Amino acid sequence: MSEKNIQQDRPAFHGSDIEQIEQYYKIPAESIIKFGANVNPLGLSATLKKDLAEHLDVITSYPDRDYKELRSAIADYCGVKMEHVVTGNGSTELISLLISERNARHAMVIGPTYSEYERELSLTGGRISEYNLSEEHDFHLDIDDFAKALADDVDFVILCNPNNPTSSAMKKDELRSLLELCNSRDIFVMIDETYVEFAPDVSEITAMPLAATYDNLMILRGVSKFYAAPGLRLGYGVTSNQAFLDTLKKHQNPWSLNSLGAYAGVRMLQDKDFIQKTRSLILSERERILNELNSFRYAKAYPAYANFILVKILRDDLTSFDIFDQAIRHGMMIRDCSSFEGLPGEYIRFCIMLPEDNTRLLHCLAKSLA
Template sequence: MIKHKDHFHGSDLEKIEEIYGIKKEEIVSFSANVNPLGVSPLLRTTLADKIDAITTYPDREYTSLRKCIAAYCGTDHENVIVGNGSTELISLFIQIEHPKKAMIIGPTYSEYEREISLGGGTTLYYPLREKDDFRLDVNDFISHLNENIDLLVICNPNNPTSSCITSADMRHILDACKEYDIYVMVDETYVEFAENMEEIDSVPLTNYYNNIVILRGTSKFFAAPGLRLGYAITGNRDLIKAINTRKNPWTINSLAVVAGETMFSDTAYIKETKDLITKERARMYQAFCESPDYKVYKPSGNFMLVRILRNDLTSQELFDRAIREKMMIRDCSTFPFLDNKYIRFCIMNPEDNDRLLHCLLNNE
């Protein structure tokens, strides 16, 4: 095994190529959590047909795009803000709210803490517990909220645990946060992959609560991370005005507008994605449930977290085993509250999933 201290993100294929000598084009990334169908055929043809869109500036208000997003999400287009990926919107939101003390439910995506730190704030983590299968104990969590916290960050479904919070529980959280004047930022990057999406979608709550903003993007579900198209939904018009005032004009390019207006109404692709992920997720979950070497946590996203039960095996060793077979999984030892006994991988096409199952379950 190559000894190294690198922990690779799903986009780090160049580093993999350098260290392992494997061409990045040959690697199946089970680490990036991107839709295995790739870009939809409709989007490919539409972008080719409308390439001349780049000869003009997009609408400064992105009205048509925001209406498409609103129809897709079931909200009013006035509640929608678009940005250059959800990362731009996270940054803008934190700049505006300028939290002094934030609470993050972890383990989770590291960018939240980074942005809060850049704004001069400090971060507390509320840990999801392994004994609860990384599912949130809502009553216990609420008991840890207080008036010193001004921002709560929730990833739902959560990365890397793939656990979720129902909208009923989210209501309890929002009510408690309202008492303490805490704003809630919910990252729903993976919500469209959830089989029970209607039970965890927080968009309807924006009609009743003004202390919530929801972030989504097109990188994962629509397999378009390079498009850099993200959006936020909130019923707080003051926040929308503040973000639009601060946001640079035309951060969404003309082709991204065309792409967005196409993909959100591409019902055939959306259904095919949901059907594939639902079927393959259940199959892979069952396979790991039957293995004595692993404990798998019930997933809601298009990925699953697995704990290694064997004493003679680590997450880095499994990463190494998989990458030598040109498959990249995530070594989760760098996530808060996890160690070198956890791996994460996403759901891919059936043939690739079979290869990964054989690699992780059958090799000694």
Template sequence: MKHVEHFHGSDLEKIEQIYHIKKEDITSFSANVNPLGVSKKLRQTLSDNIDVITSYPDREYTSLRKEIGKYVKANYENIIVGNGSTELISLLIQIKHPKNALLIGPTYSEYERELNLAGCHISNFTLKEDVNFDIDIDSLKKTIINSIDFLILCNPNNPTSSAIRHDKMRQILDFCRDNNIFVMVDETYVEFANDMEHITLVPLTKEYKNCIVLRGISKFFASPGLRLGYAICSDTAFLDEINQRKNPWTINSLASVAGEIMFQDEEYINSTKTYINSERETFCKILSECKNVKFYTPVANFILVQILKPGITSKDIFERAIKKGLMIRDCSSFQELGDKYIRFCFMSREKNDELLEVLLEVLK
């Protein structure tokens, strides 16, 4: 077997071609999707509402936005929806058209791609491993003040699974507001956090007009194929501009109905939080007893691990795991990390045990 490239969690077809393993036999620990799958309530209700595809959805998606508003505890008029958070990221960057953006790395690569397409100059602020990838506000301010007009934060961050809580976030937002800097916060993984209420920026959007919060249903609600994203911002003029620029009906009727259902599904939401918390604690306990790894306390549904054993790289562990049909993320594609880091999410108890067995066998 030869590891010829880095794979995204959705690249199962590529894995199938290169490693000759049927994609149906691969468990993706790199996609970071809720292992509970689609909720029973959503599965049943979508089936019952299949006829909605015979008509156009409401252009304003009012009913959907109201359900999202209840879910995130925000005014629905401050909410905009799109074809996944990826569409909203693209629209936001196109409209703001920043000249100098700052990325906090290592982080999700799509931000850089969209900024490059907009012709934006990109600066980088690197999170330090020796402080467990926690953000240094004073150092960040010194970097921001250098002609930056756009800041992107992934919170909790991918791939570090670290988070910025309200005390530090207020410092960042205050500083950016004073320096005419717009802040985009991607909260794709915030719902997996134990102390979500101390991390999510949504309550602070009422105070700060210089920011927007993005979320989606791909990860927490295990529905990447529905392509439903949403954003919260108190600058209604800016939201109006996004609505005017984006195509109408970018969310199909089934996705709109699904959104209204899933945000009300408290049983599924609570079950997910309970399960992820339990698996997160289990992984941390077991890894803490292995002297050849260092893990960084995870906030989200995935964990970043540093390999301390000499002679073993992320490529080695990737290939050992894929032979068992277990696909983890080789983090050497993140230039700030190198070939000693892997990332994986929490899947079913059975599959988690299989992955732990592989890791401990290689790293013991």
């Protein structure tokens, strides 16, 4: 039996499996640096923490059923119309609602990507196809090739932009071409922009400016990653398809977002100091990390638009689990990408943390890959 076959019998951990990792490796969870979670290393904004502590009494009242203040703040933040904004209990709720309401006959998912899309699609009973991005093109979508792969009955396309786990991204002109193609074939497009705020130039890759023009589009975002608030469960979507918005709201539970989430959301999106600090950290560290990785003999790092980097292992005697195991034994949890469908080969993914932690990880990876 080959070494790589032996590795397949070992456990596969996801980014949130900290308790399982603690049990398996006998390492205290609080001592592990979570390079697999893709959450802003600065944590929750100190300004927001203070503000929330002083306004906890908002939970004694129901939130505004229409979330007008929050939707107005989102509209200003994204440069869209307030009437095109819907809020939800995390982007997960909106993904679920969108997929169930579209009830696609044949959905195509652009991968390799987040597995939750296909899980939700499987509940609707329709056909699911995958179009996997090519490693030869650094996981960048080729529109012409994608068009050829679209079956005649496809009526729903899902894209994560920037994509997880590849950190690749489509630019606005390419997104426009994709939407034109799909519009001409009566295909609705869902674009998940969970990681867009980490991009070097957000305006270059966000689909928000296209929302008013294309009513076959819904864009989803949340505050879990950039604002380091996954427990708040605040997500939002933008679409100019009013009929679909009305249907979505009709099937959504009232007050699906609690009062604290509605209050915090407004303040988060207006916290310019926190936004600037986060972007400054991520942009400078991403460049530094990529530069160092590019000097490694046995690693290929791909262009990154999100706050994480995908790396291909170029040593035949090393697997992604080997590198994961090496890192976790030094108190650093990265992502072994072997569980991602459509990603053949040996890959790891890790997010950008504080500079000193990033340096520790690079030194660890260098032992096997430099």
